Amino acid sequence: MKKTVALTPLAGGFLLPVILSLGILGCGRSTPGGASPYRGTILPTPWPKVDFSLTATDGERFDFRRETEGFVTLLFFGYTSCPDICPVHMANIAAVLGKLPPTITNQVKVVFVSTDPARDKPERIREWLDHFDADFIGLRGSLETVNAIQQEIGLPPAVAARSEGEEHTVGHAAQVIAYTRDDSAHVVYPFGTRQTDWAHDLPKLVVEDWEGEMP
Amino acid sequence: MTWWCSAQGIPWDWTWRPYPGVWLFIGVLVAGYIAALQRWRPDPLVGDQDSLQRAHIASFSAGILVLWIAADWPVGALGAGYLVSLHTLQYLLFALVAPPLLLQGIPRWVLREILRTRWIGMLARGLSRPLLAFVVFNVAMLGTHLPAVVDGLGGSQFGSFGMDMAWLVSGIAFWWPVMGLLPEPHHLSYPARIVYLILNVFIPTVPAAFLTFADYPIYSLYELAPPVHGISATTDQQLAGLTMKVVGGLIIFGTASVLFFRWHRREDDGTTQSLVIPSLRPGS
Numbered sequence: 001m002k003k004t005v006a007l008t009p010l011a012g013g014f015l016l017p018v019i020l021s022l023g024i025l026g027c028g029r030s031t032p033g034g035a036s037p038y039r040g041t042i043l044p045t046p047w048p049k050v051d052f053s054l055t056a057t058d059g060e061r062f063d064f065r066r067e068t069e070g071f072v073t074l075l076f077f078g079y080t081s082c083p084d085i086c087p088v089h090m091a092n093i094a095a096v097l098g099k100l101p102p103t104i105t106n107q108v109k110v111v112f113v114s115t116d117p118a119r120d121k122p123e124r125i126r127e128w129l130d131h132f133d134a135d136f137i138g139l140r141g142s143l144e145t146v147n148a149i150q151q152e153i154g155l156p157p158a159v160a161a162r163s164e165g166e167e168h169t170v171g172h173a174a175q176v177i178a179y180t181r182d183d184s185a186h187v188v189y190p191f192g193t194r195q196t197d198w199a200h201d202l203p204k205l206v207v208e209d210w211e212g213e214m215p
Numbered sequence: 216m217t218w219w220c221s222a223q224g225i226p227w228d229w230t231w232r233p234y235p236g237v238w239l240f241i242g243v244l245v246a247g248y249i250a251a252l253q254r255w256r257p258d259p260l261v262g263d264q265d266s267l268q269r270a271h272i273a274s275f276s277a278g279i280l281v282l283w284i285a286a287d288w289p290v291g292a293l294g295a296g297y298l299v300s301l302h303t304l305q306y307l308l309f310a311l312v313a314p315p316l317l318l319q320g321i322p323r324w325v326l327r328e329i330l331r332t333r334w335i336g337m338l339a340r341g342l343s344r345p346l347l348a349f350v351v352f353n354v355a356m357l358g359t360h361l362p363a364v365v366d367g368l369g370g371s372q373f374g375s376f377g378m379d380m381a382w383l384v385s386g387i388a389f390w391w392p393v394m395g396l397l398p399e400p401h402h403l404s405y406p407a408r409i410v411y412l413i414l415n416v417f418i419p420t421v422p423a424a425f426l427t428f429a430d431y432p433i434y435s436l437y438e439l440a441p442p443v444h445g446i447s448a449t450t451d452q453q454l455a456g457l458t459m460k461v462v463g464g465l466i467i468f469g470t471a472s473v474l475f476f477r478w479h480r481r482e483d484d485g486t487t488q489s490l491v492i493p494s495l496r497p498g499s
Contacts, residue, residue, distance in 0.1 A: 084441040087442050088441070095448070194432070195431040199430075
């Protein structure tokens with residue numbers, strides 16, 4: 001004879017909120033599409049690491065290719081007055097690097113290139129980056145030079161969106177380019193990349209050798 | 216036209232913005248209150264009705280003010296699209312602060328008349344069952360804190376309005392058994408009300424703990440929102456968790472304490488009466 005188990009209203013009343021509360025546990029994201037092991041956007045053809053030299057916030061020349069050789073390098077073009085994309089990218093990367101183990105973070109460099117050199121003086125860039133992570137590297141050059149670098153990579157040039165005295169905004173590429181130890185970028189991270197995505201991908205980028213077929 | 220606060224994705228500044236939907240909502244509540252007081256003014260010859268007192272109006276006005284603060288600029292706008300800590304504050308104001316003030320501000324004769332309306336009476340009889348009120352309140356609280364719900368609804372004005380109303384309606388259902396304004400439709404004793412309140416301390420701990428202790432931001436809406444004065448997404452989220460737990464807990468425990476002392480006072484009065492009254496009987 002089958003035994004029927006019925007929830008009393010009391011038990012059901014308490015269980016429903018508890019069951020629903022477990023839904024908060026499922027707040028992680030699965031890999032979109034399930035095909036790529038990365039949450040960033042995989043480039044169909046890897047981008048070779050760009051070779052340029054700009055002035056760092058300490059006044060020294062920074063040879064990008066030489067200084068970042070052997071590191072996973074996150075390159076981002078933005079400006080310190082940027083109200084949305086730039087601070088969110090920088091804050092999310094910094095937050096994740098602050099939580100990952102040194103075995104990973106010691107192999108990652110973050111390079112920020114200003115697209116608003118008129119307002120972004122070296123001190124201002126340094127102060128802004130220090131707000132996120134003092135190890136972030138800030139670079140500055142003329143807008144023509146910076147746009148030429150972006151053009152070489154394949155990014156659109158930065159343009160002042162509107163001019164209202166000091167408060168103009170600058171249109172610029174929104175993605176972070178992740179160069180890996182093979183001196184190529186295989187993955188880029190558009191705006192909308194979350195901290196969980198960085199935490200998922202950075203350790204993989206560090207250990208990935210990119211030889212042979214894409215995983 | 217922005218009629219209700221929702222996530223806009225534009226950088227925050229302190230420029231005031233009008234939200235006509237909020238004003239309309241507040242206006243409808245105030246107009247409804249005044250109309251109800253006028254329409255159902257009690258017969259002065261009927262002695263058992265509680266009169267309209269300043270305390271009623273003060274309490275209802277305070278409830279309206281709390282709703283207005285929670286829904287309108289800047290709290291409403293910041294909570295809807297920028298800071299999850301203020302989103303949590305909005306929740307507390309909508310669900311835990313405004314409902315008891317509004318309920319306390321409605322005289323019993325108005326409440327009885329409202330409950331006489333057939334569908335409201337049926338709804339009230341159902342929702343005021345303590346177990347159902349408990350479920351409705353906690354399901355609304357947990358449901359509106361799920362990442363998919365917050366991220367999915369927060370960007371739309373209707374979605375944001377829906378969440379705010381879910382908090383308010385579930386808050387009214389939750390507070391009805393606690394307030395004990397009418398002996399009908401379901402009356403809880405003081406000890407039962409205290410137990411009911413205390414039970415509601417534990418379930419909010421789940422979202423509060425996730426907000427406070429999560430390694431990474433839970434809600435993409437707030438994580439990717441333009442930052443406000445450099446407050447990081449993680450700090451904001453931890454503040455939200457602590458606000459929910461500490462402020463929410465203080466409201467619940469504070470109310471439970473008041474109920475305990477009222478119960479204690481009533482017990483004392485009962486004991487005193489039972490000791491004194493027999494001695495006044497002639498011949499005793």
